[in-house]
Amino acid sequence: MPSVSPSQGNSLYQVHGATERPAVAPPRHATAELRISNDALLKWLRDMMLIREFEVRCMQAYQEKKIGGFCHVYIGQEAVAVGCTSALEAHDPMVTAYRDHGHALARGMSARACMAEMFGKIGGCAKGKGGSMHMFDRANNLFGGHGIVGAQTPLGAGLAFATKYEDEVINGGRSKRVTLCFLGDGALNQGAFHEAMNLSGLFDLPVIFICENNGYSMGTSIHRGTTMGHDLSAKAAAYGIDSMIIDGMDFLEVHAGMSKAVTDARTRSRPWFIDMRCYRFKGHSMSDPRKYRTREEEETYEAGDPIGKLDKLLRSRGALNDDDQKEMQKGIREQVREAIVWADAQPVPSMAELYHDVFVEPMGPYTGTCFPTMLKEQGMRAPWREEPCP
Amino acid sequence: MNHVTVESADPARMAAPEGGREIELRDALREAMSEEMRRDARVFLLGEEVAQYHGAYKVSRGMVDEFGERRIIDTPISESGFAGMAIGAAMLGLRPIVEFMSWSFSLVAADPILNNAPKMLYMSGGQFGCPIVFRGNDGAGGQLGSTHSWSVEGLYSNVPGVKIVIPSSPYDAKGLLKTAIRDDDPVFFLESERMLSVKGPVPEEEYLIPFGQAIVRRAGRDCTLASWGRPVNFCLEAAEQLAKEGIDCEVIDLRTIRPLDIDSVVRSVRRTNCCVVVDQSWSFGSPGSELAAQVHAACFDDLDNFVHRVHSADVPTPYASHLEQEYLPNVRRICEAVRHATYRA
Numbered sequence: 001m002p003s004v005s006p007s008q009g010n011s012l013y014q015v016h017g018a019t020e021r022p023a024v025a026p027p028r029h030a031t032a033e034l035r036i037s038n039d040a041l042l043k044w045l046r047d048m049m050l051i052r053e054f055e056v057r058c059m060q061a062y063q064e065k066k067i068g069g070f071c072h073v074y075i076g077q078e079a080v081a082v083g084c085t086s087a088l089e090a091h092d093p094m095v096t097a098y099r100d101h102g103h104a105l106a107r108g109m110s111a112r113a114c115m116a117e118m119f120g121k122i123g124g125c126a127k128g129k130g131g132s133m134h135m136f137d138r139a140n141n142l143f144g145g146h147g148i149v150g151a152q153t154p155l156g157a158g159l160a161f162a163t164k165y166e167d168e169v170i171n172g173g174r175s176k177r178v179t180l181c182f183l184g185d186g187a188l189n190q191g192a193f194h195e196a197m198n199l200s201g202l203f204d205l206p207v208i209f210i211c212e213n214n215g216y217s218m219g220t221s222i223h224r225g226t227t228m229g230h231d232l233s234a235k236a237a238a239y240g241i242d243s244m245i246i247d248g249m250d251f252l253e254v255h256a257g258m259s260k261a262v263t264d265a266r267t268r269s270r271p272w273f274i275d276m277r278c279y280r281f282k283g284h285s286m287s288d289p290r291k292y293r294t295r296e297e298e299e300t301y302e303a304g305d306p307i308g309k310l311d312k313l314l315r316s317r318g319a320l321n322d323d324d325q326k327e328m329q330k331g332i333r334e335q336v337r338e339a340i341v342w343a344d345a346q347p348v349p350s351m352a353e354l355y356h357d358v359f360v361e362p363m364g365p366y367t368g369t370c371f372p373t374m375l376k377e378q379g380m381r382a383p384w385r386e387e388p389c390p
Numbered sequence: 391m392n393h394v395t396v397e398s399a400d401p402a403r404m405a406a407p408e409g410g411r412e413i414e415l416r417d418a419l420r421e422a423m424s425e426e427m428r429r430d431a432r433v434f435l436l437g438e439e440v441a442q443y444h445g446a447y448k449v450s451r452g453m454v455d456e457f458g459e460r461r462i463i464d465t466p467i468s469e470s471g472f473a474g475m476a477i478g479a480a481m482l483g484l485r486p487i488v489e490f491m492s493w494s495f496s497l498v499a500a501d502p503i504l505n506n507a508p509k510m511l512y513m514s515g516g517q518f519g520c521p522i523v524f525r526g527n528d529g530a531g532g533q534l535g536s537t538h539s540w541s542v543e544g545l546y547s548n549v550p551g552v553k554i555v556i557p558s559s560p561y562d563a564k565g566l567l568k569t570a571i572r573d574d575d576p577v578f579f580l581e582s583e584r585m586l587s588v589k590g591p592v593p594e595e596e597y598l599i600p601f602g603q604a605i606v607r608r609a610g611r612d613c614t615l616a617s618w619g620r621p622v623n624f625c626l627e628a629a630e631q632l633a634k635e636g637i638d639c640e641v642i643d644l645r646t647i648r649p650l651d652i653d654s655v656v657r658s659v660r661r662t663n664c665c666v667v668v669d670q671s672w673s674f675g676s677p678g679s680e681l682a683a684q685v686h687a688a689c690f691d692d693l694d695n696f697v698h699r700v701h702s703a704d705v706p707t708p709y710a711s712h713l714e715q716e717y718l719p720n721v722r723r724i725c726e727a728v729r730h731a732t733y734r735a
Contacts, residue, residue, distance in 0.1 A: 093482065126515030136514035143481055143518060144510075151501055154471050158478020165484060169460045170431045192501070195471025202466065357516040358551055360574035363602060363649050369516040383483065384519055384574040 021230040026245040026277055029257035036255070038319035044086055044251060045310045045320075046328055048078040051102045052307060053332045054111055055282075057340060058101065058118065062286050066344075067118045071132045074102035076249075076281035079306035080212055081106040083254025084180055087262045093159040095143040095152050096182035098133035099212075099280075103182065108140040111339035113374045121346035127372050128349045129357065138371075139378050149217075150190030153209065156181025157196045160207035164269060175269040178262050179207040186217025188226050188235065200271035201239040208261050208272040209241075212248065218284045219292040236273035248278030249301070251310045281305075352390030360384045404599045406561035406591045416449045416586040418560040419525075422567035423450070423487060425596065427457055430485065433571055436463035436472060437489030437526075446491045447527065447586055469495050473524070474502035480522040480576075481510060487571060490526030493580060494540040507576040508551025520576045525567070527583035528556070529620060529670050530707045533714060539707035544671030546578055547647055547680070553601055554648045554677075556580045556619035560590035562645060565599030573601070582620040602649035606658070610640035613728050614658040616681060617668035618644040621700075621719050625668055628724035637732055647677045655681065656688045663694045666727045668719050673701040698731040700724050 055073040062071050074081065081102040088094070096103045104114050109125060117124025118132050126136055135145040143159060146152040156179055163177035187193050188211065200207050211232065215222050222229040236243035242264070246257035254276070261272045279301040283290045290298075314320035355365045362368035368387030371380060413421075427433045434457075439446045441454040441464040454462040465472040469490065476486035490496045496503060507520045530539035547554055553575055557563040563581065570577040607622060608629050615625040622643045629639040640658050644651060659665045665685050669678030682697040700719040708714050729735040 095478070124515070126513060126517065129515050130513045134513045136517045138514075138517040143478070144514065146506075148501055148505055151474065151506065154474025154502060155478035155481065155506065157471070158475035158480075159482050160478075161475055162479035162482035162484045165434070165460070165479070166482075169434075192470050192474060195468045196474070198466065198468065199471050199475055357512045359553075360511065360519055369511055369519070372515040372517065375517065382516070382519075384521075 023230045023277075024233070024245060026247040026253070028253065029244075029246060029260065030250075030252040031256070034252070034256050036252075038314065038317055041310065041314055042319060044082050044255075045307070045314060046332065047082045047106055048251065048307050048310065049328065050111070050332050050335065051078045051081065051105050053336045054101060054105060054114070054339075057336050058115075059282070059286065061115075061118070061340065067132065068120065069131055070098070071118070071286045072099040072284065073282050073286075074099055074280070076301065076306070077212060077214065077278045078102060079251040079254050079310070080210070080248045080276055080278055083248075083251050084182075084210060084258050086255050087258035088178070088180065091141065092177050093141045093143055093163065093179045094182075095156045095159060095179070096145060097149065097152055097184055097187065098145065098147050099184070100133065100135045100145040104135035104137060104142060104145070107137060107142045109135065109137045109142065110374070111336055112342045115339045116343035116346050119343045119346070120348060121343055122349045122353070123343065123346035123373055125372060125374050127353060127357070129353065138375055139380060150183065150187035150192040153181055153183055153187065153190075153193045153196035154199070156207050156209065157200045157205055160200065160205035160271075161203060164204075164206060175206055176266070177206065178265045180210060181207055182210045182212055184217060185211055185213040185215065185222050185226065186220075187211070188232070189217075197236070197239040197241060197271070197273070201241050204269050205271055206265045206269045208258075208265055208274060210274045210276050212276050212278055214278050214280045216280075216284065216292070219288070221292065232273070232275040241271050241273050243273040243275065245275045245277065248276040249304050249306045249309070251306055252313070350390050356390050362387055404565065404597075404603065405605060406559060407593055408591065410591050410593055412589045413560060413592050414586065415560040415563050415581070415588050415590070416447060418564035418592050419449050419567055419581065420451065420453065421592070422564045422571070424453060424456065426568055426571040427461065432483065433485045433487065434461040434463065435487045435489060436465055436476060438465055438467055438491050440464060440489050445489075447583065449586070450489070469499040470502060473499035474506065476522055477502050477506050477510070477520055480507075480520045481518045485521050485571065487523045487525060490524060492538055492540075492583070493526050493528040493542040494538045496524065496526070496542060497540070503578075504546065504549050508549050511575075512551065519574055521574045523567070523570045523577045523579055525570075525579035525581060528580035529582050529584065530702065530714060531584040531620075531718060533709055533711055535709045536706040541671040541702065542578075543580060543647060544676045547677040548675065551576065552648060553577045553646060554580065555601065555646045557645065558619050558622035558643050560588065560592050562599060562643075564592055565597050566601070566645060569598045569601060572598070580619065585620055599645070601646045602651050604642050604644045604651040604654035606640060606654075607643050608639065608641040610638040610662070612638045612662055613640070613664040613666060613732050614655065614662045615639050615641045615666050615668060615724070615728070616644060616655050617641070618647055619670065621668045621670050624719060624721050624724055628721045628728065631721065631725055632728055635734070637728060637734060639728060650681065650684070652681070652684050652688065655685060659685055659689045660692045663692050664731050665689070665693065665697045666700065666724070666731050667697060668700045668724055670702050670719055672704055673699060674704065676701060695731050695733065698727045700727045
């Protein structure tokens, strides 16, 4: 049986597949010098708990057929999105794949807009035209939510290219921003990922590719689909890119490791590759019976729940007790319940929305474009011609 | 049905002026890019061999000397990667020009250029646009063999969310490319490698040609020849030949196929009562078949015959020169189609 605690010297994924070699163990990044206030930790714990509660309610809503299509929940990986975001500045771009609700919430999207998007309602972040896999939030520099495995990795390189170009070529200063580009371990085998890594190394792009290595690309364990699955640093080394293994089931580890990588990428304008070891507690999507892994394996990882781990740490610091925890949980439950009520009450997009947002320029049946309510409420205006919303 | 109609301005308005200087089509393209790069620091060019090699087809010759390697960017042979990278940059607010050495090579970048660029605005609910130009050589005729001879408009015009521009002269190439670079939507700009050395009048003064406005290249009474890109020139040649036989053709150059100026074609067909569409992509599910369908719908009572179509032959592009010339929608095949359409065969 593996342990999820890297400090015990055990490694993740020992139980998978027949031909794997023991995975290289994540080193510890959270050193004794790491000083984080209890208030900050409590806020991040709450962020993780919000994602958990939100995803549990998503699963219910999916069963109730309020959510259609595909739905990939983030339960188990909350420390990754929250920990990575905790290392960022507000102006840093972020882009991710289709398991994206957690990233959207961690980046600051309201539970209302996120839920309404999945309900296919006009109040959704993308007016109900994107769905579960396409969470976009311009105000919070979240550039999607992308559905094709690996397709977001060249986009991530491009976001970093653009911030660097703006900072250095247009403004004549030095590169200031860092892009986080998330991918699953399934994307490791896509050509787009390798091209993005090569271009990022070649052009000194300040982008951090975070491989949320949950051990499975859908139902295929990493050792059945990926060479060097036990040591992904080899992939980064091939492109001259620095890499780091992080225990993604431990918020402090994610925060500490990512803070190092972000600072370095910002200072040197260089890419990073992170092998973020984590585990999704639920299936790939809502229709996944999880026959490719054992209940025993799932229980092992569930015992190392990242929310429980941070909760325990805060209790050990005397910053959290049963009453606080219950109060926090109650508030979150109410927040998500309210988001669902709000999303339910939102109207569906009008039929006129069908021909809106196809082109910026109105022409023929196309009626131009406008920002969603989520952005309008914040007083944001598009840098291109906006038309009245239908 | 999704018929794009655009109000046409006076079709004669944006014709190339007579006299004045003449330059090659490749130089017209370069002038368009250079002028727009001087005007807007957010515009940059990237692609294979665009900088130090000065362009595989010399379109970007000298540009790196003026703009430097930060704005004229050599990429590795990595179309999926650099096309996707440019789309990411466009989402953040830059205005990339991506050169595909050949549009045939864009097939390995199908996911970014078809699944990302045209859909970003829609699937983000209007949050992120994609102001980007993809440009490069398109079409057969250079004995390049099957894989390098694509007319990608056949595939790509099927996708909503992109504008597709196919110029037929140096004058149009410059005016349309400048419009493309300033456009806030993604534009596929398809150049004919066979025409890069063709010279034509291009004035020194700045001008832009709007999208979705066809131009009548030759007025005529008997049959409307509708085309775009290099085959427009075949149509003009065929029209001269047919005139000697007493068939007076009107040649309309659509200039852009998305948006498609169906109104100009319809106006013409209502006078000629006859239409032949000439399209260098394959016939099955092509822009030519779409235009023919739209003409049938709009001119059902005006047509004396069904709309005839001349396409590239429905086979992989052959290498042997005489086979390749027969494969293309050439003058002979256009003349035959017009004779059939006008019952003069």
